[in-house]
Structure formats: structure tokens, C-alpha cells
Amino acid sequence: MRILMLNNEFPPIGGGTGTVNQSVLQHMARMTGTAKQYEMEIDLITSAEGKRPSQEILSDNIRIHRLPVNRWNIHHASNQELLLYTARALGAALKMHLTKPYDLCMAWSAVPAGGTALALRRLTGLRYIIRVCGPDIPGFERRYGALYPILTPAIRAIWHGAQTVVAKCAGEAQMIHAVDPNVAVTLVPNGVDLAAFRPAQLSAAEGSLRLLCVARLIERKGQHHLIEAVQRLTEIGMDVILDLIGTGDAQESLQDQARNLGVAGRVRFLGYIPRQQIAAHYSTAHIFVLASYSEGMSVATLEAMASGLPLVITRTGGSAELVSEGINGLTFSWADIDTLTAHLQRLYMNRPLLHRMGNASRRRAGLFSWENAARSYLDVFEQLTASSLPAKAERVT
Numbered sequence: 001m002r003i004l005m006l007n008n009e010f011p012p013i014g015g016g017t018g019t020v021n022q023s024v025l026q027h028m029a030r031m032t033g034t035a036k037q038y039e040m041e042i043d044l045i046t047s048a049e050g051k052r053p054s055q056e057i058l059s060d061n062i063r064i065h066r067l068p069v070n071r072w073n074i075h076h077a078s079n080q081e082l083l084l085y086t087a088r089a090l091g092a093a094l095k096m097h098l099t100k101p102y103d104l105c106m107a108w109s110a111v112p113a114g115g116t117a118l119a120l121r122r123l124t125g126l127r128y129i130i131r132v133c134g135p136d137i138p139g140f141e142r143r144y145g146a147l148y149p150i151l152t153p154a155i156r157a158i159w160h161g162a163q164t165v166v167a168k169c170a171g172e173a174q175m176i177h178a179v180d181p182n183v184a185v186t187l188v189p190n191g192v193d194l195a196a197f198r199p200a201q202l203s204a205a206e207g208s209l210r211l212l213c214v215a216r217l218i219e220r221k222g223q224h225h226l227i228e229a230v231q232r233l234t235e236i237g238m239d240v241i242l243d244l245i246g247t248g249d250a251q252e253s254l255q256d257q258a259r260n261l262g263v264a265g266r267v268r269f270l271g272y273i274p275r276q277q278i279a280a281h282y283s284t285a286h287i288f289v290l291a292s293y294s295e296g297m298s299v300a301t302l303e304a305m306a307s308g309l310p311l312v313i314t315r316t317g318g319s320a321e322l323v324s325e326g327i328n329g330l331t332f333s334w335a336d337i338d339t340l341t342a343h344l345q346r347l348y349m350n351r352p353l354l355h356r357m358g359n360a361s362r363r364r365a366g367l368f369s370w371e372n373a374a375r376s377y378l379d380v381f382e383q384l385t386a387s388s389l390p391a392k393a394e395r396v397t
Contacts, residue, residue, distance in 0.1 A: 001385055002100070003042045004093060004126070006116050007108035008085040010046040010064065011275060013074045015216060016299050017133040018046075019275065020190055020373075021108055027374035029059035038378045043096060045089045047071055047081070067092060075216070075247055075272065086112040093120050102126055103385045104163075106377075110136035111151065114158040121161055129380065130159060131166040131188070134296040134317075137175045142220055142293055152179065159183045163384050166377075168297035171317030188377060189321065191370035192302035199308025199362050200283035208239045209348045212285035212309070214278070214300035215292065217248030217269075222291030222314065222334065224250070224257055229341045231261040238348050242267045242289075245281060282307035286354060287347060292316055293334050305365035310357030312343045328360035 005025075009018035025044065032040040041061045048054055048066035056064040069084040071077065077085075093105075093116060105120060105128035107113035114136070117128035135141040138148040138155060156179065159165050164186045167173045173185045211230070215221040223244055233240050244254070244267065251269065258267040273281060282288075288304030290313040295301075297318035301311060305322065311329030313319055323329040330346075332339040347354045 001040045001381065002102045003040060003381055004102040004105045005042060005044040006089055006105065006113035007044060007046050008077060008082060008112055013047050013049060013071065017108055019299055023191065023370045024374050024377060025058055025062055027370045028378065029062050031374060031378065032061055045092055047085055049074060065092065082112040086115050089116045090119050097124055097126060104381055109133040110155050110158045118158050118161045127163050129164050129166060130162045132172060137172065138179050139175060140294050156180050169318040169321050172296050186380060188373055189368055190297045190299055190302060191368045191373040192306045192365055193370060194306050194365060197279050197282060197303045197306035208241050210284065210286045211240060211242045211289050212281065213289050214245045215290060216246045217251045217254060219250055220293045222293060223254050225291040225335060225337050225340060226289055227254060227257050227261065227267055228337050229344060230266055231263045232341045233344060234263055234266060240266060243270055245270045245273050247272050282309060285309055287312055291340065302365060302368055305361040308358040308362040310347065310354055310361060328357050328364050
């Protein structure tokens with residue numbers, strides 16, 4: 001079986017979608033090939049950092065093809081770069097497919113990869129599946145509110161052209177069906193590397209309470225609410241430190257907010273941390289906090305769970321699967337800073353509870369693995385290529 005994958009981001013370029021793609025491919029490499037459980041060849045077309053195309057061999061049957069798209073920021077893509085990827089990926093995919101045909105295409109987002117997949121199907125008949133990344137679901141990202149009415153017809157066409165649309169959690173499936181109830185959805189949760197992310201022996205018995213948020217610094221991620229909660233806790237005499245890992249458009253305004261609230265010394269902006277170094281930062285924290293307006297299934301939250309951290313996160317996509325309320329974490333509504341502050345105060349005052357929740361997080365993380373995710377995708381590939389007739393997956397309701 002030959003599979004073509006399309007993703008405009010792949011480490012070191014991009015964010016969570018690229019990281020998930022890499023983790024899934026690494027585990028697929030162990031499970032596919034001659035004399036293994038699955039016989040499969042996979043080609044991924046992604047973006048290059050520089051101005052030259054390149055190719056990487058991940059394994060004897062998985063290859064990564066990088067195309068130049070004039071990318072100047074490895075963390076964020078401009079609209080021009082997304083359009084250039086769409087066009088160049090289509091040209092490369094056509095050439096590769098006509099040279100040696102693929103059995104199935106997998107696009108790691110509806111926009112831009114899904115547009116390429118739809119065009120490829122109309123030109124060659126190659127069937128495809130879509131794995132939504134989150135912001136490609138209309139209504140997911142508030143800052144794209146003005147664009148969604150324009151993009152929604154195209155996104156719906158891309159969804160309907162797919163054999164199935166893969167979502168990471170029930171919340172994403174519900175958002176998809178709110179846009180179009182007739183779309184077939186398959187659930188494949190994200191995973192985590194339990195060997196790479198392990199609980200540390202950091203004492204939480206007394207002293208400063210160290211909070212950690214790993215997320216892009218954008219309005220949707222809600223770091224401005226975390227900073228206000230830190231200020232409120234400080235006002236009542238609590239010793240808390242908030243570490244923010246990530247970069248983004250909101251960084252300057254967040255730094256101004258911390259200064260204006262008098263907590264600049266308690267909010268540390270650590271910037272971009274390479275993947276191979278990030279586990280060390282989870283090990284120096286006591287609590288993982290994420291105040292997002294919307295999420296799919298946060299990879300950072302899974303990594304925090306594997307690192308033995310209690311969770312204080314908003315009730316959004318994936319939270320129902322990741323948080324057992326009061327057991328391994330506490331949840332709150334978007335912008336409910338009163339409840340967020342109360343949750344952090346409770347854990348500050350009850351360090352034994354904090355420790356128990358951290359242990360429960362590690363146990364719950366064991367339910368999620370990249371091996372299971374990779375196997376689920378491979379099973380979908382086999383199911384859809386077993387018959388030459390178009391197949392639709394059972395819809396999630």
C-alpha cells in the first residue's frame with residue numbers, strides 16, 4: 001500500500017499538528033515495511049525552511065519531501081506561504097502520483113493541505129482523508145471570525161470530498177457536525193511518549209507554586225487570564241511563579257500586562273523551547289495551566305499528564321477525555337478568572353491534593369500512546385484501501 005501525506009508544517013516548522021505528524025510517522029516506521037504488521041510506503045510533502053527543496057529518509061519506507069515556500073518564520077505561516085504550499089504541493093503530488101500511483105492520500109488539515117488533496121482527487125481520482133487540526137473548523141479560532149464565512153463553503157467541500165474526516169476528540173466532532181451534520185467523522189486521539197515525559201521528584205510540599213503553560217502566545221490561548229490570576233494570588237500573599245513557553249503575536253501585550261499588574265517578576269516568558277528540551281521544563285513545574293478558548297486535544301496537556309502534573313484547564317475540546325474532575329485536575333470556563341484563581345488557591349493550600357492529582361495524571365496518560373494513534377491511522381488506511389469502492393466511515397454522533 002502506498003500513502004501520500006500532505007502537511008504544510010513538520011518539525012522544526014510549525015506547531016502541534018507537525019509534532020503529531022512526526023510522532024505518528026516515527027511509530028508507523030516501527031510498524032510498517034516488509035515482514036512487519038503493515039506493508040506500506042509513505043511519502044510526506046511538507047514545507048522547507050530555506051529556499052531549496054530537500055528530502056529526508058525517516059525509514060526504509062517513509063520519506064519526507066520538503067518544498068520551499070519562502071517561509072521566514074518557522075512558528076507561523078503567512079497566507080501567502082499557505083497558498084504557495086498548496087500550489088507547489090499539488091505540482092509535486094501530481095508528478096509523484098503519475099510516476100508511481102498512491103492508494104490513498106492523507107491531508108493533515110483542511111486548509112491548506114485539504115485543498116491540495118481535493119484538487120488531486122478531481123484531477124486523478126486519488127481518494128483522501130482529512131485530519132482536522134482545530135483552526136480549520138469554522139468557529140474554532142476567534143481571530144479568524146471574519147474569514148470563516150468566506151472559507152466555510154470551501155472547507156465543507158473538502159470535508160465532503162474526503163472518505164472520512166478524522167477528529168481528535170468528541171468536542172471536535174461536535175464542532176464539525178455543527179457546521180455540517182452530514183460529514184463522516186472518525187475519532188483518533190492524540191498520544192504521548194511516556195518514556196520521554198516522566199514525573200520528577202520535585203517537592204511541592206512548600207515554597208513557591210510553579211505554574212507552567214506551554215502554548216502559542218495568542219489571544220485564544222488565554223495567557224492574559226493566567227497573568228491576572230497570578231496577580232490576584234499575589235495580592236493575597238501567595239508565592240506563585242508562572243512560566244510561559246511559546247511565542248506569538250500577543251507576547252508584547254502580555255509582557256505589558258504583567259508589568260502593569262506588578263507581576264513582571266512572577267511571569268517568565270521563556271520563548272520557544274526545542275522539542276528535545278521541553279521535558280525538562282515540565283519536570284520543574286507543579287501545575288500545568290491552560291486557559292484556552294478552544295482546543296482539539298492538546299499535546300502539551302498530554303505531556304503535562306505524563307510528567308505527573310495536575311491540570312487546571314478550560315472546559316474545551318479534549319478536556320472531557322483528559323480530565324477527571326477533582327481526580328487529576330480541575331476545569332473552568334473561558335474567561336472565568338474567579339474560578340481559575342480559586343482552583344490555584346486550593347492547590348496552593350493543599351499540597352497533598354496537588355501530589356495526588358499529579359499521580360492520577362500520570363496514570364491517566366497511560367491511556368494515550370502514539371503507538372495506538374499510529375495503529376488507528378494504519379487501520380483506517382487498510383480499511384479504505386481494502387475495496388476499490390468509495391467507503392465512508394461510521395459517523396460519530
